[in-house]
Amino acid sequence: xYTSTELSKLLRENAxxxxxxxxxxxxxxASTKAHPTAETIYKKLHHQYPTMSFAxxxxxxxxxxxxxxxxxxxxxxxxxxxxxxxxxxAHVRCLGCGxxxxxxDLDTTALEEDAxxxxxxxxxxxxxxxxxxxxxxxxxxQQ
Amino acid sequence: xYTSTELSKLLRENAxxxxxxxxxxxxxxASTKAHPTAETIYKKLHHQYPTMSFAxxxxxxxxxxxxxxxxxxxxxxxxxxxxxxxxxxAHVRCLGCGxxxxxxDLDTTALEEDAxxxxxxxxxxxxxxxxxxxxxxxxxxQQ
DNA sequence: ATATCTGCAAATCGTTTGCATGGAA
DNA sequence: TTCCATGCAAACGATTTGCAGATAT
Numbered sequence: 001x002y003t004s005t006e007l008s009k010l011l012r013e014n015a016x017x018x019x020x021x022x023x024x025x026x027x028x029x030a031s032t033k034a035h036p037t038a039e040t041i042y043k044k045l046h047h048q049y050p051t052m053s054f055a056x057x058x059x060x061x062x063x064x065x066x067x068x069x070x071x072x073x074x075x076x077x078x079x080x081x082x083x084x085x086x087x088x089x090a091h092v093r094c095l096g097c098g099x100x101x102x103x104x105d106l107d108t109t110a111l112e113e114d115a116x117x118x119x120x121x122x123x124x125x126x127x128x129x130x131x132x133x134x135x136x137x138x139x140x141x142q143q
Numbered sequence: 144x145y146t147s148t149e150l151s152k153l154l155r156e157n158a159x160x161x162x163x164x165x166x167x168x169x170x171x172x173a174s175t176k177a178h179p180t181a182e183t184i185y186k187k188l189h190h191q192y193p194t195m196s197f198a199x200x201x202x203x204x205x206x207x208x209x210x211x212x213x214x215x216x217x218x219x220x221x222x223x224x225x226x227x228x229x230x231x232x233a234h235v236r237c238l239g240c241g242x243x244x245x246x247x248d249l250d251t252t253a254l255e256e257d258a259x260x261x262x263x264x265x266x267x268x269x270x271x272x273x274x275x276x277x278x279x280x281x282x283x284x285q286q
Numbered sequence: 287a288t289a290t291c292t293g294c295a296a297a298t299c300g301t302t303t304g305c306a307t308g309g310a311a
Numbered sequence: 312t313t314c315c316a317t318g319c320a321a322a323c324g325a326t327t328t329g330c331a332g333a334t335a336t
Contacts, residue, residue, distance in 0.1 A: 012311090015315090016315085016316090017309080017310050017311070017314085017315055017316065018310075018311095019309080019310075019315095019316065019317080021316085021317075022316090037300090038300080038301080039300085051317085051318065051319095052317080052318075053317075053318045053319065053320095054300090054301080054318095055301090055302080055303085055317075055318065055319080055320095056316080056317060056318070058300095058301060058302070059302090059316080059317085062302095074217060074219045076217045076270070078299075078300070079299090079300060079301090080300085080301090090258060092258065092262045092264050092266070094264070095267065101262060101264070103258050103261050103262045104261070105261065106254060106257055106258055106261070107253075107254075107257065108254065110250075110253075111249060111250075111251065111254060111271075112273075114249055114250065115233060115235065115246050115249055115271075115273055118246050118247070118248065118249070119235045119244060119246045119273065119275075120277075120278050121235050121237070121244070121273065121275040121276060121277055121278070121281075122275050122276040122281045123235070123273050123274070123275035124238065124274050124275045124276070125273065125274045125275070126271065126272070126273050126274075127219070127270075127271070127272045128254075128258075128269065128270070128271050129269070129270045129271075129272075130255075130258055130262070130264065130266050130268065130269045131266070131267050131268045131269070132262075132264040132265050132266035132267045132268070133264060133265040133267070134263075134264055135263050135264070138264075138265045155336090158289095158290085159290085159291090160289090160290055160291065160334080160335050160336070161335070161336095162290095162291065162292080162334080162335075164291085164292075165291090180325090181325080181326080182325085194292085194293065194294095195292080195293075196292075196293045196294065196295095197293095197325090197326080198292075198293065198294080198295095198326090198327080198328085199291080199292060199293070201325090201326060201327070202291085202292085202327090205327095221324070221325070222324085222325060222326090223325085223326090287336095288335100288336085289334105289335090289336085290333105290334085290335075290336090291332105291333080291334070291335085292331105292332085292333070292334085293330105293331100293332090293333095294329105294330090294331095294332105295328100295329095295330095296327105296328085296329085296330105297326105297327080297328070297329090298325105298326080298327070298328085299324105299325095299326085299327095300323100300324095300325095300326105301322105301323080301324090302321105302322080302323070302324100303320100303321085303322070303323085304319105304320095304321085304322090305318105305319090305320095305321105306317105306318095306319095307316105307317085307318090307319100308315105308316080308317070308318095309314100309315085309316075309317085310313100310314085310315080310316085311312095311313085311314080311315090
């Protein structure tokens with residue numbers, strides 16, 4: 001997570017201009033664990049920046065992803081989600097309500113070694129996505 | 144993997160008609176390890192069924208997925224891929240040439256138990272996707 | 287005979303692009 | 312002043328849908 005000062009510095013160092021929209025979009029992502037989509041980001045900022053377009057959201061998340069300070073998640077839904085937590089962690093999506101949660105601290109060392117041996121690939125990354133029912137939806141389903 | 148006789152039986156049992164297109168699409172998937180996209184399937188069958196449309200490909204893979212005899216893969220690319228091997232296995236995509244290979248027999252028991260405990264979700268599934276360089280592309284990159 | 291399927295074209299939806307205007311450096 | 316960014320609208324590509332004619336049962 002970066003402060004707006006740190007983000008401004010990083011942008012300038014990479015020949016990108018600092019704009020209110022860019023700071024606001026990063027701020028949204030840094031302050032939530034909900035893994036918003038472009039649409040969610042757009043809606044959250046619409047009252048504050050009524051003229052802001054989807055193009056700006058998409059261009060900004062593209063830049064932030066290239067700077068390596070956010071990550072783009074493909075959870076098997078229609079739209080991509082974005083996450084300002086760039087640490088290696090897995091995700092789980094609730095088939096009931098659609099929420100996507102983090103799962104931290106899974107030990108994937110053995111898995112990756114095994115995959116590397118069996119596939120003969122030079123591995124560079126790994127995404128792990130679980131599906132299931134969140135505690136709330138599991139409870140509702142029992143009733 | 145199903146023979147065309149078995150597939151025909153399964154389709155009829157589920158009130159779906161047996162058509163040459165359906166058998167051909169399943170046959171393509173059952174005879175490859177390349178995880179084709181809808182476009183690849185369409186192209187492979189175009190000489191044999193020149194009038195077949197993308198709509199038929201999409202409708203058919205939808206049915207086969209619902210019958211549970213193929214799976215739809217989201218490997219983080221633009222288009223979905225389809226796989227007639229419905230056993231639990233991971234996939235790895237080469238960042239050099241784009242090929243997608245299977246990785247069988249990864250032990251994910253510990254991972255899933257850990258994820259279940261940490262997330263508190265009732266887990267129903269898990270997708271694991273690796274990225275890296277296939278042996279051929281890794282060799283090319285060294286040169 | 288009847289319900290389902292095919293194939294065409296149009297629609298949809300998330301995302302990207304071109305370009306004129308506006309704003310940061 | 313000089314780029315780069317924004318915002319609009321149009322383009323895009325994968326996928327879905329509506330519907331008339333064709334086909335499996």
